[in-house]
Amino acid sequence: MNPSGDISASASPSPTPSPSRSYPLSEAPRTIPAVREHTAERGPGWRPRDGYRVVVGDGELADEGRLIAGELGLAYAGERGDRRAGDVRLTLGGGAGAGPESYTMTVRGGGVEISGPSDAGVFYGTRTLKQEVRDGGTAPEGVVRDEPAKAQRGLMLDIARKHFTASWIEDRVRELGDLKFNQLGLHFSDDQGFRIESDSHPEVVSEQRLSKAEVRRIVDLAAERHITVVPEIDSPGHLGAVIAAHPELQLRDAAGQAARGAVDISRADAATIVDELLDEYAGLFPGGQWHLGGDEYRALTVADPEASYPQLAAAARKRFGSGATVADLATGWLNDRAETVRGHGRTPRAWNDGFYRDASVRAAEDIQVAYWTGKEIGARQPAEYLGAGRKVVNYNDEFLYYVLGEPQTFVYPTGQRIYEQWTPRVLRGTEAVAERYDGQILGGSFAVWCDLAGAQTQDQVAAGIRLPLRATVQKLWDPDAPELSWAQFRRLADRLG
Numbered sequence: 001m002n003p004s005g006d007i008s009a010s011a012s013p014s015p016t017p018s019p020s021r022s023y024p025l026s027e028a029p030r031t032i033p034a035v036r037e038h039t040a041e042r043g044p045g046w047r048p049r050d051g052y053r054v055v056v057g058d059g060e061l062a063d064e065g066r067l068i069a070g071e072l073g074l075a076y077a078g079e080r081g082d083r084r085a086g087d088v089r090l091t092l093g094g095g096a097g098a099g100p101e102s103y104t105m106t107v108r109g110g111g112v113e114i115s116g117p118s119d120a121g122v123f124y125g126t127r128t129l130k131q132e133v134r135d136g137g138t139a140p141e142g143v144v145r146d147e148p149a150k151a152q153r154g155l156m157l158d159i160a161r162k163h164f165t166a167s168w169i170e171d172r173v174r175e176l177g178d179l180k181f182n183q184l185g186l187h188f189s190d191d192q193g194f195r196i197e198s199d200s201h202p203e204v205v206s207e208q209r210l211s212k213a214e215v216r217r218i219v220d221l222a223a224e225r226h227i228t229v230v231p232e233i234d235s236p237g238h239l240g241a242v243i244a245a246h247p248e249l250q251l252r253d254a255a256g257q258a259a260r261g262a263v264d265i266s267r268a269d270a271a272t273i274v275d276e277l278l279d280e281y282a283g284l285f286p287g288g289q290w291h292l293g294g295d296e297y298r299a300l301t302v303a304d305p306e307a308s309y310p311q312l313a314a315a316a317r318k319r320f321g322s323g324a325t326v327a328d329l330a331t332g333w334l335n336d337r338a339e340t341v342r343g344h345g346r347t348p349r350a351w352n353d354g355f356y357r358d359a360s361v362r363a364a365e366d367i368q369v370a371y372w373t374g375k376e377i378g379a380r381q382p383a384e385y386l387g388a389g390r391k392v393v394n395y396n397d398e399f400l401y402y403v404l405g406e407p408q409t410f411v412y413p414t415g416q417r418i419y420e421q422w423t424p425r426v427l428r429g430t431e432a433v434a435e436r437y438d439g440q441i442l443g444g445s446f447a448v449w450c451d452l453a454g455a456q457t458q459d460q461v462a463a464g465i466r467l468p469l470r471a472t473v474q475k476l477w478d479p480d481a482p483e484l485s486w487a488q489f490r491r492l493a494d495r496l497g
Helices: 060-071 117-130 166-176 212-224 240-245 268-282 308-319 326-342 382-387 415-421 436-442 460-478 486-496
Strands: 037-041 053-056 075-079 087-094 103-109 113-116 142-146 152-158 183-189 228-235 250-252 260-262 288-292 347-351 368-371 392-394 401-403 441-449
Touching: 053 060, 060 075, 060 087, 060 117, 087 117, 103 117, 113 117, 113 240, 117 142, 117 166, 152 166, 152 228, 152 460, 166 212, 166 240, 166 460, 183 288, 183 441, 212 228, 240 260, 268 326, 288 326, 308 326, 326 347, 368 382, 382 392, 382 436, 401 460, 415 460, 415 486, 436 441, 441 460, 460 486
Parallel strands: 053 075, 053 087, 087 113, 152 183, 152 441, 183 228, 228 288, 288 347, 347 368, 368 392, 392 441, 401 441
Antiparallel strands: 037 142, 103 113, 103 142, 250 260
């Protein structure tokens, strides 16, 4: 990345020929995701050359300017009002009604101007330019107007069951940024491990873990690329690593049998330790989203939870009244954890099977539904959540779940299947929900789960998710049928790297 400096005395490059009718009409750029609109013009287009510079119209765009200058081998000249041949100019501003992540890129007269209503939009414009000129390519003359269909475009990594190195995660952040993803989920606590250093409860942390310094570097790198890191401490199930250090918290049935990974939510000290961890990590992850988990609580996978877990039934009645059930108590737990993260300015989400149909206590309205499956006990059709007005994020396990070792009925998802069959409205199975619900579907997330952690190495995971990630973001950016065939899209992905 080139440092900022005063290059005003450097010689201007030879002027690029002005557009004329001797040039054919330009063709739309080929990028991933594809740009949504391109107005063709006649002209030579633009490609980087020695002596060209990147300038910004606002100091807020300095990070974006320095990044693209370094990537393209150009000089970063900072805020400048003068214009030179070959300039790449980044500016803030946008037309009425343009979304916050929209941008306009104009290639004309030998220069490039990228503008957007926010620095995120301008950043995405620089990603388009970077792809266009890769390996000696030319940014085509004309005007690109582009914006995503969905506001949440994510990759979730299960770093609890398998330790991934910080450098590997940083590589994924760079990859996500270039593809215009804007979220990275980190599921860092589960039965098999707790993978981030803790000051409040060091006893729960696994030997293989990320240090807080490493996480801060990941978070900072992500922020530079307009990616929010979404942490998840799943509860009240999937807490085996915490229970290993605090066995007194483990849920047991009437016969004394332990429920794997589940804490006893009738105990106040179970809530205390989870809240202390949530409070601690709120300072490490500054983004606006938080995943609370809430799925697969084993007390609610038996035929008669009240008979099997009388202590939970008693706690439910004490808190919510004589007719209350274990599902009511579990919903109360979810709402309490939502209140904890809400106190840090976070918007909570939870897995869809953590919302219970028959509970009289209702999950707080602002908890987003992370819809992943229709296979779990109690899982309901997406239309039930959408019809109740809830906002949903698509994690459809039929298309978007990359489960190491392919246990149960899982198979590794293919980019082709996502590209040809999935859209954000396909929340469960292969059927799309009604179009009237589209506005409640906030976006989607591809997910890497490490159930059989040794089944693949880090490098194999990166290779395995490469094409599925590109297909996923294409459909989140524009859910309409793509212009390119799968074979064409794959060749483009191979060319762009």
